[in-house]
Amino acid sequence: MAIVLGSHQYGKAESRLVRIYRDQARHEIRDLNVSTSLRGSFAEAHLYGDQSQVLPTDTQKNTAYAFAKSAGIRSIEGFGLTLARHFVDHTAPATGARVEVEEYAWRRAVVNGVEHDHTWIRAGEEVRTAAVTVEGKGEEQVAHVVGGFKDLVLLKSTGSEFRDFLTDEYTTLAATSDRVLATSLVARWRFSSAEPDWEAVIWDDVYSSVKQIIVTQFATLQSLALQQTLWHMGKAVLQEHPEIAEIQFSAPNKHHFVVDLAPFGLDNPGEVFVAADRPYGLIQATVTRDDASDAGGAWAPGAGLA
Numbered sequence: 404m405a406i407v408l409g410s411h412q413y414g415k416a417e418s419r420l421v422r423i424y425r426d427q428a429r430h431e432i433r434d435l436n437v438s439t440s441l442r443g444s445f446a447e448a449h450l451y452g453d454q455s456q457v458l459p460t461d462t463q464k465n466t467a468y469a470f471a472k473s474a475g476i477r478s479i480e481g482f483g484l485t486l487a488r489h490f491v492d493h494t495a496p497a498t499g500a501r502v503e504v505e506e507y508a509w510r511r512a513v514v515n516g517v518e519h520d521h522t523w524i525r526a527g528e529e530v531r532t533a534a535v536t537v538e539g540k541g542e543e544q545v546a547h548v549v550g551g552f553k554d555l556v557l558l559k560s561t562g563s564e565f566r567d568f569l570t571d572e573y574t575t576l577a578a579t580s581d582r583v584l585a586t587s588l589v590a591r592w593r594f595s596s597a598e599p600d601w602e603a604v605i606w607d608d609v610y611s612s613v614k615q616i617i618v619t620q621f622a623t624l625q626s627l628a629l630q631q632t633l634w635h636m637g638k639a640v641l642q643e644h645p646e647i648a649e650i651q652f653s654a655p656n657k658h659h660f661v662v663d664l665a666p667f668g669l670d671n672p673g674e675v676f677v678a679a680d681r682p683y684g685l686i687q688a689t690v691t692r693d694d695a696s697d698a699g700g701a702w703a704p705g706a707g708l709a
C-alpha cells in the first residue's frame with residue numbers, strides 16, 4: 404500500500420476589496436469579496452516543504468488589488484476572468500486557476516429628493532456571485548464562468564401546496580393546499596462559453612434578467628412543491644437564455660407553521676405563523692440542456708465559497 408497526495412489547490416480566501424471610481428464628481432463603487440486558488444504542480448510544497456514553485460497567497464491577494472486599479476471592475480464575471488487568466492498565463496507551475504467573487508450592492512442615498520454623488524446605503528437584497536475557472540495554457544486554455552446569487556429571500560403568502568406525499572408510520576405532516584412558501588435562494592448558472600470580448604453590460608443584463616425570471620416563476624406558479632418551483636425557474640431561465648448551459652439551485656424550505664390559537668378561542672386560517680429557522684428542508688436541483696457543453700472544473704469549489 405502506498406500513501407499518495409490527492410487533489411490539492413491553494414490560494415487566498417475572501418480578500419475584501421472596495422473599488423471607488425472617483426474621476427468624476429459622481430463616484431461609482433464596487434464592493435467585493437475575492438477568493439483565488441491555483442491548481443497545478445504544487446506537490447513538492449506538500450511532500451517536501453519546497454516552496455520554489457509556490458506563488459504566495461499574499462501575492463495572489465496583491466494581484467487582485469492591483470488589477471482592481473489597473474484593469475478595473477466592470478463586472479465580477481469579467482474581473483474573475485481577467486485575474487484567473489493572468490494567474491495561469493504568468494505563473495509557470497499553475498495549470499489552472501479558480502477565482503470566486505461575491506459582490507455586495509450599494510444604492511445611492513437620496514438627499515433632498517436627489518441621488519447623492521458619493522453616499523450609499525447598502526442594498527441588501529441578495530449577494531451576486533461569480534466563479535471563474537481557467538484550465539490549461541495557451542491554445543488549449545478553456546475558461547468556465549458561473550454567475551449567480553445567494554441569499555435572495557423570497558416568500559409567497561399563498562399559491563403553494565404540499566399534499567399527496569408518500570407516508571409511512573413516522574409521517575405526521577398534514578397535507579396542505581394553501582401554505583406559506585419561503586426560501587433563501589442560491590442560484591448559479593454556467594455560461595456555455597466565456598467570450599473574451601463580452602462587455603460588462605452582457606454579464607449585468609443576463610444577471611438582472613435571470614433574477615427577474617426566477618422571481619416571476621416563484622410568484623406566478625401555483626407551486627405543488629418547492630421541487631416543482633425550482634424546475635420551472637430553471638426551465639424558464641434556459642428557455643430565455645441560450646448562452647446559459649445549466650443552472651443549479653439550493654433552496655432551504657423556510658417553514659412557516661400555523662400557530663394553534665384554539666386554546667385562546669381564536670381561529671387561525673393561515674394568519675399567524677411560527678417562522679422556524681431550523682431544521683429546514685433543503686431542496687437542490689440542477690436544470691440543464693441535454694447537449695450542454697462540458698462543465699470541466701466549473702463546479703469544483705475553490706478557496707472561498709462552497
Ligand SMILES: O=c1[nH]c(=O)c2[nH]c(=O)[nH]c2[nH]1
Pocket residue numbers: 565576627628629630656684686
Ligand atoms: O416543497 C416541499 N418539498 C418537500 O419535499 C417537503 N417535505 C416536507 O416535509 N415539506 C415539503 N415541502
